[in-house]
Amino acid sequence: MHGIRRRVLLVSAMASFMAAPAGAEAWHSEEERLLDDTAYALRAREGRIGLWRVGAGLTDRLSVETSPALWIAGAALGAVVPNMAMTTVLYDDGTWTASVRAGVVHVGRPGQDLSASVFLMPVTAALSHRFNAQWSIHGRMTAVAAAGAATVQGDDLPFDGELVASMLHADTTVEMRVHRAWAFTLTLRYMPWHGPVAMASDVTTPDGSSASVRLNLAVRDLDHAYQVLTAVHGSFERFNFRLGVGVGDFFLGGGALVVPWRFVVVDAGMFVRFGAPSERRGAEP
Amino acid sequence: MILRLPGMGHPTCRFGTGPWCLMPFALGVLGAAGCVAYDVPEQPDLSALVDAYEHPSAEVDVQTAWRALEESRLDEEVGLAVLGLDLAAGVDRVMEQLDPLIGDPHGEDGSDRTVKVGGVRVEGSGSVHIEETCERVGERAAQPGAVDMILSIRESAVESVASGRFRGCWTRAAVITDGDQAPLEGPWIRLDGDFAVDLGGTLAIGERIEERWLTFRFDGRAQLEQGDAVDGELDFRIGPGWLAVRLEIPGAGHAVKALRVDGSALLLQGASTLLECSRESKSCTGSDGASFW
Numbered sequence: 001m002h003g004i005r006r007r008v009l010l011v012s013a014m015a016s017f018m019a020a021p022a023g024a025e026a027w028h029s030e031e032e033r034l035l036d037d038t039a040y041a042l043r044a045r046e047g048r049i050g051l052w053r054v055g056a057g058l059t060d061r062l063s064v065e066t067s068p069a070l071w072i073a074g075a076a077l078g079a080v081v082p083n084m085a086m087t088t089v090l091y092d093d094g095t096w097t098a099s100v101r102a103g104v105v106h107v108g109r110p111g112q113d114l115s116a117s118v119f120l121m122p123v124t125a126a127l128s129h130r131f132n133a134q135w136s137i138h139g140r141m142t143a144v145a146a147a148g149a150a151t152v153q154g155d156d157l158p159f160d161g162e163l164v165a166s167m168l169h170a171d172t173t174v175e176m177r178v179h180r181a182w183a184f185t186l187t188l189r190y191m192p193w194h195g196p197v198a199m200a201s202d203v204t205t206p207d208g209s210s211a212s213v214r215l216n217l218a219v220r221d222l223d224h225a226y227q228v229l230t231a232v233h234g235s236f237e238r239f240n241f242r243l244g245v246g247v248g249d250f251f252l253g254g255g256a257l258v259v260p261w262r263f264v265v266v267d268a269g270m271f272v273r274f275g276a277p278s279e280r281r282g283a284e285p
Numbered sequence: 286m287i288l289r290l291p292g293m294g295h296p297t298c299r300f301g302t303g304p305w306c307l308m309p310f311a312l313g314v315l316g317a318a319g320c321v322a323y324d325v326p327e328q329p330d331l332s333a334l335v336d337a338y339e340h341p342s343a344e345v346d347v348q349t350a351w352r353a354l355e356e357s358r359l360d361e362e363v364g365l366a367v368l369g370l371d372l373a374a375g376v377d378r379v380m381e382q383l384d385p386l387i388g389d390p391h392g393e394d395g396s397d398r399t400v401k402v403g404g405v406r407v408e409g410s411g412s413v414h415i416e417e418t419c420e421r422v423g424e425r426a427a428q429p430g431a432v433d434m435i436l437s438i439r440e441s442a443v444e445s446v447a448s449g450r451f452r453g454c455w456t457r458a459a460v461i462t463d464g465d466q467a468p469l470e471g472p473w474i475r476l477d478g479d480f481a482v483d484l485g486g487t488l489a490i491g492e493r494i495e496e497r498w499l500t501f502r503f504d505g506r507a508q509l510e511q512g513d514a515v516d517g518e519l520d521f522r523i524g525p526g527w528l529a530v531r532l533e534i535p536g537a538g539h540a541v542k543a544l545r546v547d548g549s550a551l552l553l554q555g556a557s558t559l560l561e562c563s564r565e566s567k568s569c570t571g572s573d574g575a576s577f578w
Contacts, residue, residue, distance in 0.1 A: 164321040196410075198321040208418050214323040215411035215438065220399050260405060 034233060036242065036269070037173045037187055038138040039099040039126035041087040048240075050271025057275070061089040067253065070105060079109040079116075085254070097128040105256060107148070118148030118163075122256040136175040142255040143168050161201030161213075167194035169225070169255055183233045185244075189251050191225040191258060194218075221260035225249040229267055241270035323411045326437045328446040331483040335500050338522050338529060339578050342538030345555035350569040353534050354542065354553065354562060373494045373523075376415070376436065376447070376484075381493075398440040400490050409441045409490070419454040430454040430475070443488035451476035451505065478505010498524040498578075529577075543577055552577055 033040040035048070042048060042057035048065075055065025064086050074081030085103030092098075105120040126140040146165040169191035177183045196216035204210045231244025244267035250259040345353070399406040413436040419429050430453035437444040454476045485497035500522045508514040522529040522541075529543040532553070541554040553560040553569060554577045562569035 166321075196322055198323060200323070210416050212414040212416075213411070214414075215409050216322045217402070218408040218410075220406040220408050 033128075033130075033136075034138075034175060034183065034185070034235075037140065037171060037185070038136075038175075039089070039097040039128035039140070041089050041099055041101075042275075046273065046275040048271045048273045050240075050269060052269050053271065061092075063087050070253065074107065077109075078111070079107055081105065081107050085122075095130050097126075097130075099126050100124065101126065101254075103254070103256065105253070112153060114150070114152050116148065116150040118146060118150075120253075120256050121145045122254060124254070134177050136177075138173040138175065139170070140172075140255075141168070141170045144256055161199060163197055163199045165195060165197040167191060167222075167258065169194075169251070169258065171227075171251075171255070181235050183235075185229075185231045185233060187227070187229045187231070187244075187246075189225075189227040189229070189248070189255070191222060191249075194222050194225075194258075219260070222249075222258060225251075225258050225260065227251055227265060229265065231267060235273075238272050238274055239270070240273055241268075243268050325410050325439055326412050326435050326448075328435075328437050328444055328448050329481045329502075331446050331481055331500060331502060334502055334520055335483050337531065337539065338500060338541055341531075341540045341554055341556050343534040343540045343555055344537060345534065345540050345553055345558055345560060345571075347560060347569050347571050349534070350553050350560050350571075351562060351567050353532055353540070354551070354569075355567075373499055376434070376443075376488075377493050377495070400441045407441070410439050412437055413443075415449075419451075419456070428453060438490075441490055443484065443490070445484050445486050445488075446481060447484060448479065448481040450479050451503075453477060473510040475508040475510070476503070476505065477508070478503060480504070496525050498522055541577070554578075 035041065041061075042055055042063040042065075044057050044060045046057040046063075048055050051069050053065045053067055055063055057063040064084060066082075066084050070081045070083050083103065083105040085101055087099055087101040089097065089099045101122075101124040103120075103122050105122075107116065107118040107120070109116040122142055122144045124140050124142040126138065128136060128138040130136045144167050147163070149160075149162045151160050169189060171187055171189040173185050173187040175183055175185050196218045199213070199215045199217055201213045202210065203213070225248070227246055227248035227250075229244045229246030229248075231242050233242045234240065246265050246267070247263065248265060249261045250265055251257075252259060399408045401407070415434045415436070417432050417434075419432060430451070432449060432451050432454050434447055434449035436447045455473055456476060480501060480503045482502075483500040484494060485499060488494065500520070502518065502520045504518045506514050506516050507519075520531065526545055526547070527543055528546055529541050532540045532542045534540055538556070540556075543552040543554060544550065551562045551564065553562055558571045558573050559577055560569040560571040
């Protein structure tokens with residue numbers, strides 16, 4: 001009985017949510033558009049706060065952001081993960097938009113027994129085209145470079161190693177706007193190339209012998225990594241969310257990290273958007 | 286600065302100079318990262334030497350065999366064999382250290398090019414450079430010397446030939462005795478020079494040498510502690526409990542002499558004959574068509 005009541009309440013809440021008054025909704029027009037997987041960026045005096053990203057528009061063409069999720073995940077693993085990304089809009093005529101996003105993520109784990117320091121540098125070039133108020137298409141190409149070092153202090157097997165890696169992947173998103181505040185997207189992600197992880201390590205055994213290992217490790221489970229994802233996006237005056245489901249591999253952190261998976265993937269996110277509200281409310285598609 | 290782009294339906298395109306400065310830097314880092322890859326060292330070709338051991342050219346018979354054996358010396362060869370076994374043990378120790386990192390080969394028969402690291406299929410190539418200090422004994426402890434060995438890795442397996450260098454490495458020759466006695470300790474020998482070893486096939490990551498036959502070629506100087514130095518090239522083969530060396534037979538080619546390192550057996554392999562020889566009776570008995578390998 002409790003279960004049925006709970007389900008009824010849940011459905012009612014969702015219905016109320018979707019039938020929110022039009023006045024409380026924000027148009028995803030050429031003035032305010034989907035921010036994830038597109039070339040669009042926050043404008044001047046705009047900001048967003050969410051689990052995946054917290055950002056602010058410094059000017060109409062330059063915004064900065066960081067990912068709280070990486071900070072939190074790092075803290076849970078005993079590491080510090082400062083990260084920042086900067087997006088600059090190179091061109092925007094209302095129909096075509098081109099931007100570049102460059103970021104840096106540092107994974108630092110200080111410690112006596114194990115210390116590690118890894119830098120990730122994703123750079124994304126993005127192009128979006130808005131056909132009309134209903135249809136848009138977005139394409140991105142992302143290159144990621146990683147470099148790091150780790151040291152293990154132990155009696156059995158002291159280890160000192162470094163690694164360098166890189167990869168390139170692309171994604172295309174078709175956006176279909178079905179309602180003033182609702183849109184569906186179909187996203188295809190594909191990794192055409194990933195370089196080997198170049199790893200150098202030195203191991204010294206207690207008897208004084210040493211081994212220097214220089215390896216190129218090609219992660220074969222990442223060959224032709226892909227993702228097909230459908231998602232629904234809701235955008236209201238301040239509250240935004242997306243919920244997606246698909247198949248393939250995980251592309252995390254805006255593609256900075258790709259995890260082989262080849263199974264059902266889910267994607268979810270929500271954030272609050274603020275700043276320059278008068279511009280958003282009055283916009284027409 | 287402001288650039289004007291034609292044909293895009295918009296009058297101007299503004300390029301902030303600050304963000305653009307990031308692009309060459311970022312692309313440079315990406316390009317550099319994409320170019321980083323380690324070389325796989327080329328190893329010497331020992332296939333002809335291995336073939337010479339497995340297919341001796343000389344026909345030997347019971348009449349001439351013992352005379353040929355008497356003219357050969359074993360001391361230095363056995364000393365190298367002992368060192369060779371140490372090298373094999375060094376390779377096995379490296380493989381042992383990789384075990385916690387790398388799980389089972391992906392293919393059930395180990396023929397797949399990948400290994401699993403943390404559940405993810407990885408194909409490795411590159412090199413492992415092992416440096417071992419030679420035995421520290423008595424007056425030689427201050428300058429124990431060292432042996433370097435380089436393993437080449439392709440398709441997640443150690444290539445069948447490894448190579449390296451002895452640098453003032455002291456080893457102790459052994460003298461083969463009759464019967465079941467252990468080899469007697471012989472004079473100390475200091476080795477300087479290059480060597481190459483055929484591992485008897487590729488070695489999958491995590492696999493051990495253990496029961497394989499290893500074919501060595503040494504090119505350098507062997508200096509007896511109290512005696513002459515010998516410069517030149519030497520080859521031998523070691524297997525589980527056995528040492529084999531090539532034996533030149535004037536006018537006939539070469540045969541292969543194989544002996545158990547405990548001295549309990551002495552064999553002579555010819556092109557088509559395997560002879561079993563006795564030091565006590567100083568004679569050999571043979572069986573046609575048999576092969577030691």
